[in-house]
Amino acid sequence: MALSVTRERDVDLRVESVEGGGGGLSRVEQGLEVEFDRATVVRKRRSVGARTDRGTWVRIERRQLSRLREHGWDGTECAEALTDIAKPQWLKSVAWKDLTDGAMWRADETTLLPGHPVGTAVLATGPQLPEEWWRDLNASLDALAGQRTARIATPDTELITQALVNRTIQAAFPARADTAIRTWVPAHADLNWANTTGPQFCLFDWEDWGNAPQGLDSASLLGASLAVPALADRVRRERHRDLESRDGKVMTLFVFAKFAGPNAHPGDPRVSVARQEAAQLIQELQAA
Structure with missing residues (x-):
């Protein structure tokens, strides 16, 4: 019997719904135990960000599985090991695979920007x-x-x-x-x-x-x-x-x-x- 292959598709998060589906805001809220201020949501082509009720920022990113094999995608977390650089502090993350869409999702929680x-x-x-x-x-x-x-x-x-x-x-x-x-x-x-x-x-x-x-x-x-x-x-x-x-x-x-x-x-x-x-x-x- 032939195995089914999930077809990857390009997604622009500036126009796709970010409330439901594989990378919905509610799913991230549950995983990180936060609530988003919907008025602060910022949407980019491959990421969505928002302020939380505990005074932090969460950035949600989607990447195709094929890109992960070459690139990885834990840059924000790994950057926490860097010193003497003016950058936000990484706090927590959750990640999951969308079985229907050939993609991985990751949400990173960091301290707020100073401006x-x-x-x-x-x-x-x-x-x-x-x-x-x-x-x-x-x-x-x-x-x-x-x-x-x-x-x-x-x-x-x-x-x-x-x-x-x-x-x-x-x-x-x-x-x-x-x-x-x-x-x-x-x-x-x-x-x-x-x-x-x-x-x-x-x-x-x-x-x-x-x-x-x-x-x-x-x-x-x-x-x-x-x-x-x-x-x-x-x-x-x-x-x-x-x-x-x-x-x-x-x-x-x-x-x-x-x-x-x-x-x-x-x-x-x-x-x-x-x-x-x-x-x-x-x-x-x-x-x-």
Whole structure:
């Protein structure tokens, strides 16, 4: 007799019901023994979050089983072992398999953020951030890079490898340059303006962290800032040691390639700047 195979399907939690089904809010409430404030629910493509009645935050994530084989998904829990980084404290989690949908669900409970997200992932106007914010950003990223882990980062939920770096850059910027990575360090791997808080700095959403080429986080924040020249310049100054390193230049090409390649959105104000900077970076890598 043939065994039935559960067919995986892509789900966008911004439009799917989050009350019932395999990953319903009520199921998480029961598992974590909390009640959600429905007025605080935040819905993203692959996650849903809400504040609880005990003054904590719960993030619920759905991932296909096929992705778990390669990526894992306990990043928030594993990040609790990291030290000297401004981030929420992990408290508890529950996980379960949806037998009808080919997916795994996980809910992580953490302490509340000290403020609101600085903005959307990519900014169009400059935020008003105190000097202490930049100091804490630098301290956290430097502390993270100095630690050790066996995890491999998954930016955009894709395991980062040398082959991925080469393929991504070549597809967008086909000029020949040596993009071999020399130094791998722990990285958040999803550093953007929607995953940081202000005016007090805190870095959250640690699902994809792990070892990555040096400079990935700094390049990611730069890429999210290019539409605001003064903000991009500030990121360059603050993270110059990463961005001016050889691997940092490769990572900047990698980040820019994701939004400034041949299929770039015509309305993205970052594209022309990214392409100009990419041409300069390729020349520098060719000359090195």
